[in-house]
Amino acid sequence: YETVRSVTSRQKIKRIEESKPTGKTLLDIGCGTGDFLHEAQRQGWNVAGCEPSIKARQSAISKVGNVVTERVETLPANAT
Numbered sequence: 001y002e003t004v005r006s007v008t009s010r011q012k013i014k015r016i017e018e019s020k021p022t023g024k025t026l027l028d029i030g031c032g033t034g035d036f037l038h039e040a041q042r043q044g045w046n047v048a049g050c051e052p053s054i055k056a057r058q059s060a061i062s063k064v065g066n067v068v069t070e071r072v073e074t075l076p077a078n079a080t
Contacts, residue, residue: 009039027079031068034060048079 016026024045028037031049033056041047041064049068051057060068069075 005035006039009036010043012036013040013043013045027075029072031060032056034063034068037068038063048075050075 026037026040026045026047028040028047028049031037031051032053034049034051037047037049037060047064047067049060049064050070050072051060051068052070054070057068057070067076067079
């Protein structure tokens, strides 16, 4: 499962990069445990996420730092 999740995260990031974004900032709404954000951060993206589930949010924060909040409205202004 870990391997599949890692591969699919890399594939998602590749598809995003193929769309020629103007910057490397990524906001994941409903980021779950933060695995996708973690892979994006590892690849040099500035990341932020929102996750209403306390348990999942705590897991995401442990992986990517305090850039994950409960709601979009509570993200720091410089996070997106």
